[in-house]
Amino acid sequence: MTDAKPTAARPTVFDELLQKIQSRDVCVGVVGLGYVGLPLALTFCESRLAVLGFDVDPKKVEHLHAGRSYLEHIDSGRVQTAVAEKRLAATNDFDRLAEVDVVIVAVPTPLTRHREPDMRFVESTTLEIKKRLRRGQLVILESTTYPGTTDELVLSQLLESGLKLGEDFFLAFSPEREDPGNPNFETASIPKVVGGVDAASGRLSQAVYECAIQRVVPVASARTAEAVKLTENIFRAVNIALVNELKVVFDAMDIDVWEVLDAAATKPFGFMKFSPGPGLGGHCIPIDPFYLTWKAREYGLSTRFIELAGEINVTMPRYVVDKLQAALNARGQALKNANVLLLGVAYKKNVDDSRESPAFPLLDLLRKRGANVEYHDPHVPSLPQTRAWSHLRPMQNHELTPALIQQQDAVLIATDHDGVDYDLIREHARLIIDSRGVYRKPSANVVKA
Ligand SMILES: NC(=O)c1ccc[n+]([C@@H]2O[C@H](COP(=O)([O-])OP(=O)(O)OC[C@H]3O[C@@H](n4cnc5c(N)ncnc54)[C@H](O)[C@@H]3O)[C@@H](O)[C@H]2O)c1
Incomplete structure (x- = not known):
């Protein structure tokens, strides 16, 4: 200035x-x-x-x-x-x-x-x-x-x-x-x-x-203001990657990461809760940090935290689909030809925005492994074809009914919208893959992912 x-x-x-x-x-x-x-x-x-x-x-x-x-x-x-x-x-x-x-x-x-x-x-x-x-x-x-x-x-x-x-x-x-x-x-x-x-x-x-x-x-200055915004979003991207990594590690140890995070959040200072999920989504967090990565190269600098966070976050959809496949396998079923209902295609709860949603890589992986996938999302009546996922056909929302749930080999919760009847799902689903920590109490048909 x-x-x-x-x-x-x-x-x-x-x-x-x-x-x-x-x-x-x-x-x-x-x-x-x-x-x-x-x-x-x-x-x-x-x-x-x-x-x-x-x-x-x-x-x-x-x-x-x-x-x-x-x-x-x-x-x-x-x-x-x-x-x-x-x-x-x-x-x-x-x-x-x-x-x-x-x-x-x-x-x-x-x-x-x-x-x-x-x-x-x-x-x-x-x-x-x-x-x-x-x-x-x-x-x-x-x-x-x-x-x-x-x-x-x-x-x-x-x-x-x-x-x-x-x-x-x-x-x-x-x-x-x-x-x-x-x-x-x-x-x-x-x-x-x-x-x-x-x-x-x-x-x-x-x-x-x-x-x-x-x-x-x-x-x-203007550049300080630009840096403020990137700092806020990099902070989120890195912390989400951290809890996603902890999710994988704690799961291997048979520890419920959501219970850990809820308990850690009772600390009144020095801890801020972030939640794991099926991957990063939205128009900001998966994208903005890489603006700094690009600019830092001009100064001969690398942004290792940002790169590492990106690497961890992009592996999450695969982790979730692997968990789904393993859970079906444990029930003597293959993912190929299985019916899977994707629950929530918006990038986060209670919004109608599916831009950069992890729903796209989840759909892609499930389709590539031969699953028949449909979705339910009360906020997204149709899922358009996007430039990045042009090979995925456009899809329509399906109403959540007991019959629809019963037709599924698995229900994959990708977005934890409020107002969805999660009890109805638990009552009728053979298998639920919960990537958002919706179900806190253990249940025979729920696998956390
Ligand atoms: N969505 C969020 O929550 C959010 C939060 C913080 C910052 N941002 C940032 O704000 C900016 C806008 O994001 P958004 O989510 O509002 O995007 P958006 O896609 O919802 O809206 C952008 C609008 O700009 C219009 N547009 C495109 N090119 C134009 C042009 N040349 N002239 C006039 N209009 C044009 C589009 O038609 C669209 O209506 C981005 O830089 C984004 O990173 C978004």
């Missing part, structure tokens, strides 16, 4: 924008109206700011104008209110970027097939912004990314507009901490970290979020 005070050339634009923000007289543009962008846009609307959302997907724009939410955990009533009060509008016309004072970017940051950062969405959005960048605009990147994205990649493109950072326009990074399905937190109550590429950008960004978010945590 450079000097903390606006320079002599900067005050007019800076002061004007700060004043506009503080009097809530700004229009906030949110580019990318997905799991991050939509709740953020609504949170600003609910704080009496005008929001113009941008998305390349015309269906999302249509849904919003009709007052419909397309995300299960976002109530359509919130969209209807924001639209009716004329605070929320959406468009796929990027020329309208010129209308907004603040541009917040929440587009995807996946990995390429070679597991390197795929910056296509950030790059194309930055290009759209650059084409319309005008004096008095603040750009904030929220997509999770490696340290240096904002002040190297994004800044260099925006400077091609001929405008000057800190005098004409402002640029910052603020990581998103959405936890879809978590009833205890919403966008407004999750503290928001923010770091400017320069001091003026940091101050303006802080002011924007303070309009809508209860606690804003400023840090020294």
Whole structure:
């Protein structure tokens, strides 16, 4: 971060924008109206700011104008209110970027097939912004990314507009901490970290979020803010790998890892509970750590914890399917031609998101070993074909009935959604492979995996 005070050339634009923000007289543009962008846009609307959302997907724009939410955990009533009060509008016309004072970017940051950062969405959005960048605009990147994205990649493109950072326009990074399905937190109550590429950008960004978010945590720079997000997700990836490793070791010793973790969690300090599972899932934890791995190579450094955590976590689906196969074998049955019901295909409990779900490698392994697999997930009516798993056919949800359960040679619990009748499953299933610790008491037909 450079000097903390606006320079002599900067005050007019800076002061004007700060004043506009503080009097809530700004229009906030949110580019990318997905799991991050939509709740953020609504949170600003609910704080009496005008929001113009941008998305390349015309269906999302249509849904919003009709007052419909397309995300299960976002109530359509919130969209209807924001639209009716004329605070929320959406468009796929990027020329309208010129209308907004603040541009917040929440587009995807996946990995390429070679597991390197795929910056296509950030790059194309930055290009759209650059084409319309005008004096008095603040750009904030929220997509999770490696340290240096904002002040190297994004800044260099925006400077091609001929405008000057800190005098004409402002640029910052603020990581998103959405936890879809978590009833205890919403966008407004999750503290928001923010770091400017320069001091003026940091101050303006802080002011924007303070309009809508209860606690804003400023840090020294955009790259610090980028590092904060990666640190949080690497922390999760490594700790999940640790409990997954413990699960395998304790199982071999005939110790129930879930009982161990519950008991360890009674320690009131120095321990934080993570839960084992059938593998990592979601749009963040399996992906984000490798953004740092990639960037660290530029500095001749390796990220061994991240690599090791990745190695352990990707072996989990195989471990679970091996346990299933061994359990069938112990009953004199083969996995080939066995009927297996996969219970839960969302990547975590109580969400409708199947992106990067361990359900895909589980399905793949079960199919390759000859099993007939169907699934039940109350949150996911159909499982689409994805680019990474294009050889798996699209599937539909099956209603959970005693008859369906009785037809199965095994039920594999991959996601522990609330609201599923686990007693019904235990009553009717011949064999249950429980990869989430749903059943705590030993039962003849339950194998923990
Ligand atoms: N989902 C989460 O819980 C979560 C949490 C924290 C951070 N993040 C990060 O936030 C970012 C967005 O993630 P998400 O889960 O909201 O993704 P998403 O796929 O739900 O939403 C992204 C949206 O961007 C749109 N889009 C794609 N390219 C675009 C473009 N060029 N211009 C405008 N819109 C475009 C897509 O149509 C989609 O609606 C990612 O970097 C992700 O890592 C996600």
